[in-house]
Amino acid sequence: MSTALVKPQNVTRSNRKWIIGYSIAGAFLYFVYQFLLNWEGLPLGIYDAINRWMPPAAVNESLVYVIMALGLNIVVGYAGLLDLGYVAFWAIGGYCAGWFMSEFFYFLKIHFFGAVPAEAPGIHINFWLVLIIGGFVCAFFGALIGAPTLRLKSDYLALVTLGFGEIIPQIFFNGENFFGxxxxxxxxxxxxxxxxxxxxKDLGPFDFGWKLLIFLFLAAVMVFISLRLRRGRLGRAWLAIREDELAASMMGVPLMRTKLLSYAVGAFAGGLGGVAFATHVNGVYAERFNFAISIFLLAMVVLGGMGNVWGVILGAFVLSWVNGNGLSAFGALYNERFGTEIDFASFTFLLFGLVLILMMLFRREGLLPESRLKLVLHEGDIDEREASGKKAR
Amino acid sequence: MSNVLEAKNISVAFGGLLAVNSVDFDIPKRKIVSLIGPNGAGKTTLFNVLTGLYKPSVGTISYEGKDITDLPPHKIASIGIARTFQNIRLFGLMTAQENLLVAMHSKLKSGITSTILRTPKQRREESEAEDKAQYLLDYVGVGKWTYEFARNLSYGDQRRLEVARALALDPKVLLLDEPTAGMNPQETGVFIDFVRRLVSEKDISVMLIEHDMKVVMSVSERITVLDQGEKIAEGTSDQIKSNARVIEAYLGRAKEGRA
Known part of the structure; x- marks a missing residue:
């Protein structure tokens, strides 16, 4: 009760400061990274180390995960709706890229500021436009899936989203003959x-450096959207629903509409991530969109710190790095040093399980928690301290 | 019309249990009326019906002449029926100000794009809403806790904040569910004076669920008594005090040997 008399901080200004600070830090890291990679005089040892521990492809993939985790954070962290089928939106976004910027529909010939010669068959729409299309198609499907499911209470909602997260990738998996x-x-x-x-210039699959910038930009857009929405009318309504759904409806918040919007905005980010990922791997592969990804994204949000964008970014980056590159690089080093032949990459989920258990035991609020959540999750500690006669915080 | 809200022949059934049985009542304009009755009489159920949380099995509710029986809860709230809860239900991890701003949700207009772009209109709307929130917080007397999380406030302040949150809906009807529960006599007195002031200063009618008979008798224009889902009496405090059925409901009948 000690901090209330003054406004804790001028929130808009402090947000702006954060954004500027992070942008500068990000740009600095980016240029150091790019400089080292392209510097002729770099000792070979360091070059190898960078390529082993932080290859450009892994960094880009991590950024795709950051984009999607930020979207999931709006659904799970802000509105408090457990979504176990987020991979569906990733798949839809991916296939938007597959449909609108490849030769897949070879019998058509539609070009719109595409990056291929005009005589190429298929639909070739400009990447930036496809990004927006993918986002909105996903937002639409988010609303479509949400409409029947969001009436359910938390556990049931989780189960139904799980179902949709399976159905949609399966449709694509078996989509060679979808009603003809x-x-x-x-x-x-x-x-x-x-x-x-x-x-x-046109950025192909191997222009990692430039694409890193583009993915960074997309992640920044999601951060911006998240922070702005959080402070506005809609963000408050989401938080109110997370806090007490019934009270929120009694205070004039339309539950369905508000939840649907959180789904749609979250799905939009999934669409961005899907399109970005398709350009990253230069294709769309149905078997990539599996259930584990949904859980993986959820773990990023929870480990990083639900509701706090910076925490989620950290969680997404760390987890996807460990999964994609860190663990296998560590394994290779370990095997080299000790002459063993342990397949470390196969222990990924064992490690994640362990980390999740440890986090739940010792740091439930995540790596960089939202200040609000920290308060609740450490309430037990306060009570304990008070009971033992020590002064509470 | 002198009644802002009229409920006719309301029945609510949960499975085979008739929680409220053909109850009629109305709330006159700018008056304080009370709803009393032993535990389980159906008082809170009736509030839940009025606010749209339960749909009555039978009966109609009209507000300012319009039928609102089938409106969803958020619509009912936004047209002007606000409530507080028996067990405080604030948004604990939101600041006092945010709690009020949530209640202004239906009054605010800015959508996703204008929020993301922070258009001048959106910013003006937000700052006006914040000013109004501050006014209401001051009005109920928790003005210094604007930026404090609701859960950190003292019990009495939380009660007050809940009223402020209800007022943020610009209600015509305010339903208070046991607002003085857990208050000491002095706090209760202050609170009741506050409710009186509210009715005299704003265009608001209050319906009160209350167990403290001293409060009920002193403040209510009219008292409705429920027992086991049925309305057993209605009238001024003097009429209720001497009503045999009310005494029976509260104290039991001597003959049967119930306490």
Missing amino acids: FNISNGTKGIVQVDPIPVGF
Whole structure:
């Protein structure tokens, strides 16, 4: 009760400061990273180390996860709705890229500021436009899936989202003959997605440095959207629903509409992530969109700190790095040093399980928690301290 | 019309249990009326019906002449029926100010894009809403806790904040569910004076569920008594005090040897 007399901080200004600070730090790291990678005089040992521990491809993939985790954070962290099927939106976003910027629909010939020669068959729409299309298609599907499911209470909602998270990837997986149409090329996937036009050059799958910038930009857009929405009318309504759904409805918050919006905004980010990922791996592969990804994204949000964008970014980056590169790099080093042949990468989920258990035991609020949540989760400690006669915080 | 809210022939059934049985009542404009009755009489159920949380099995509710029986809860709240809860239900991890701003949700207009872009209109709307929130917080007397989390406030302040949150809906009807529960006599007195002031200063009618008979008798224009879901009496405090059925409901009948 000690801090209330003054406004804790001028929130908008402090947000702006945070954003500027993070942008500068990010840009600095980016240039150091790019400089080291491209510097001729770099000792070979360091070059190898960077490529082993932090190859550009792994960094880019981590950023895709950051984008999606930020979207899931809006659903899980802000509105408090447990979503176990988020991978569905990733898949839909991915296939938007597959449909609108490849030769998949070879019998059509539609070009719109695409990055391929005009005689190429298929639909070739500009990457930036596809990004927006993918986002909105996902938002639409988010609302569509949400409409029947969001009436359910938490546990049931989680189960139904789990179902949708299975159904949609399965549709794509078996999509070679979807009521007579080939919508996904099935297990073969859609290979080769158009490069990203940025004016002076077209970015193919191996232009990691430039694509890193683009993915960073997309992640920044999601951070911006998250922070702005959080402070506005809608963000308050989401938080109110997370706090007490019944009271929120009694205070004039339309529950369905508000929850649907959180789903739609979250799904939008999934769409961005899907399109970005398709350009990253230069294709869309149905078997990538499995249930484990939903859990993985959820773990990023929970480990990082539900509701706090910076925490979620950290969680997403760390987990996807460990999963994609860190653990196997560590394993290779370990095997080299000790002459063993342990397949460390196969222990990924064992490690995650262990980390999750440890986190729940010792740091339930996540790595960088939202200040509100920290308060509740450590309430027990306060009571204990008070009971033992020590002064509470 | 002198009644702001009229409920006719309300029945609520939970499975085979008739929680409220053909109850009629109305809330006159700018008056304080009370709803009393032993535990389990159906008082809170009736509040839940009025606010749209339960749909009555039978009966209609009209507000300012319009039928609102089938409106969803958030609509009912936004047209002007606000409530507090028996067990305080604030948004604990939101600041006092945010609690009030949530209640202004239906009054505010800014959508997703204007919030993301922070248009001048959205910013003006937000700052006006914040001013109004501060006014209400001051009005109920918790003005210094604007930026404190609701859960950190003292019990009495939480009760007050809940009233402020209800007032943020600009209600015509305020339903208070045991607002003085857990208050000491002095706090209760202050609170009741506050409710009186509210009715005289704003265009608000209050319906009170209350167990403290001293409060009920002193403040109510009219008292409705429920027992086991049925309305057993209605009238001024003097009429209720001497009503045989009310005494029976509260104290039992001597003949049967119930306490």
